[in-house]
Amino acid sequence: xxxxxxxxxxxxxxxxxxxxxxxxxxxxxxxxxxxxxxxxxxxxxxxxxxxxxxxxxxxxxxxxxxxxxxxxxxxxxxxxxxxxxxxxxxxxxxxxxxxxxxxxxxxxxxxxxxxxxxxxxxxxxxxxxxxxxxxxxxxxxxxxxxxxxxxxxxxxxxxxxxxxxxxxxxxxxxxxxxxxxxxxxxxxxxxxxxxxxxxxxxxxxxxxxxxxxxxxxxxxxxxxxxxxxxxxxxxxxxxxxxxxxxxxxxxxxxxxxxxx
Amino acid sequence: xxxxxxxxxxxxxxxxxxxxxxxxxxxxxxxxxxxxxxxxxxxxxxxxxxxxxxxxxxxxxxxxxxxxxxxxxxxxxxxxxxxxxxxxxxxxxxxxxxxxxxxxxxxxxxxxxxxxxxxxxxxxxxxxxxxxxxxxxxxxxxxxxxxxxxxxxxxxxxxxxxxxxxxxxxxxxxxxxxxxxxxxxxxxxxxxxxxxxxxxxxxxxxxxxxxxxxxxxxxxxxxxxxxxxxxxxxxxxxxxxxxxxxxxxxxxxxxxxxxx
Numbered sequence: 001x002x003x004x005x006x007x008x009x010x011x012x013x014x015x016x017x018x019x020x021x022x023x024x025x026x027x028x029x030x031x032x033x034x035x036x037x038x039x040x041x042x043x044x045x046x047x048x049x050x051x052x053x054x055x056x057x058x059x060x061x062x063x064x065x066x067x068x069x070x071x072x073x074x075x076x077x078x079x080x081x082x083x084x085x086x087x088x089x090x091x092x093x094x095x096x097x098x099x100x101x102x103x104x105x106x107x108x109x110x111x112x113x114x115x116x117x118x119x120x121x122x123x124x125x126x127x128x129x130x131x132x133x134x135x136x137x138x139x140x141x142x143x144x145x146x147x148x149x150x151x152x153x154x155x156x157x158x159x160x161x162x163x164x165x166x167x168x169x170x171x172x173x174x175x176x177x178x179x180x181x182x183x184x185x186x187x188x189x190x191x192x193x194x195x196x197x198x199x200x201x202x203x204x205x206x207x208x209x210x211x212x213x214x215x216x217x218x219x220x221x222x223x224x225x226x227x228x229x230x231x232x233x234x235x236x237x238x239x240x241x242x243x244x245x246x247x248x249x250x251x252x253x254x255x256x257x258x259x260x
Numbered sequence: 261x262x263x264x265x266x267x268x269x270x271x272x273x274x275x276x277x278x279x280x281x282x283x284x285x286x287x288x289x290x291x292x293x294x295x296x297x298x299x300x301x302x303x304x305x306x307x308x309x310x311x312x313x314x315x316x317x318x319x320x321x322x323x324x325x326x327x328x329x330x331x332x333x334x335x336x337x338x339x340x341x342x343x344x345x346x347x348x349x350x351x352x353x354x355x356x357x358x359x360x361x362x363x364x365x366x367x368x369x370x371x372x373x374x375x376x377x378x379x380x381x382x383x384x385x386x387x388x389x390x391x392x393x394x395x396x397x398x399x400x401x402x403x404x405x406x407x408x409x410x411x412x413x414x415x416x417x418x419x420x421x422x423x424x425x426x427x428x429x430x431x432x433x434x435x436x437x438x439x440x441x442x443x444x445x446x447x448x449x450x451x452x453x454x455x456x457x458x459x460x461x462x463x464x465x466x467x468x469x470x471x472x473x474x475x476x477x478x479x480x481x482x483x484x485x486x487x488x489x490x491x492x493x494x495x496x497x498x499x500x501x502x503x504x505x506x507x508x509x510x511x512x513x514x515x516x517x518x519x520x
Binding site (some may be wrong): 063065066081083085088090091093095096097100101102105106129145149155187257 | 273287288289290333405408409411412413415416418420421459460466467468469471472
């Protein structure tokens, strides 16, 4: 019954991760059934769905943290994955700075840390205590830690949790910029449907099975999507296009080169 | 100074040195209950050693390590690792140890094992303590960064390529070894306090995990020195005296912290 993940190079070099008809259950409860997802280089795939839909379970299977009960996980064994967990709860008893936290990543060096911190617009946080960071700052530091892996695939579990609305839009723009710069694939879990729609190539609406999937505009008009989130809810989360023409770093300064 | 005092000081300080960094992990990972369970089972090891007429230290090490293995399995299966279950394990191990001790014809000083008998440490025991401390301290130093990484975020560490289960088992076995060799010093009922109070004391004055570990070792050494001095001049039992001084240091540090 337990089919192990298959690690092998994929024939199409642009496909980073190929999840084929995955099923997973816990006790008598079926969490995922027959899910297939493919992610290619430079593509942002977003998983949306209500609580308990199995979004986090699916990305854990994709990263090999959980074994699917049925189906296959096909990826290059040398694929570099950068993972940004849902949240980091730092024990109040552990005194640790942002720099030290980033240095814990394998092969991290000081110069590299300065690089990734400036990439996420958080250079000023280098010597801050991890516990003192705001929600948005902590998410940027976690994103920096994921970037330290030189990821070919970024896996982000609710990257904007605990971030205010303005910060959320900025964070999604940052993720898009990172995708453009590194040409990496992005697999992301999100609740912020209206914000994420503009920053994603493919939306997969999950509720233990794939309800619907496709381009953001397509999905937001899909009857299955409308049913899952309710008509009024879906309308409030209509496709969001943002016309901000620059980005800010954490101190509020405009990031150079971000003007469009 | 009398020989037995020198031996007591050396044994106590060696334990304090290793208890500092190990205790930090116990505090950061909230493993205090695991420590209690391991130390209570040490008495069971002692009883087995006497009944089977094998080396007592060895029996204690084997039983503690065996239980450490069971605890890691329980920790993995999170639904089981409740404080209730740990409480049941801890106290039934202690009770079973006491019952089994009553079957042996050999009379032992039970108080010495429950509350420690630092002043009667023999040269042979000193060698056991030295070997145990050196082995565990070296292990912690070698795996320091990896243990730190899994203490911050287990799944992130796993995605970054660390063997999380192996490291957890390693930490639990180090804890079992330290408890086995420190039984003579503070006794099974007080060991956990020596692991937890010094890190809690050092925490207020540390800005990095390493500072906290070194500070905890220092606080532990002061407590050992103070406890033995109290025992010498006031004729108090040395094990409990060490714990009392340790607790006083903690209260002092908490007060100083509030004033700054």
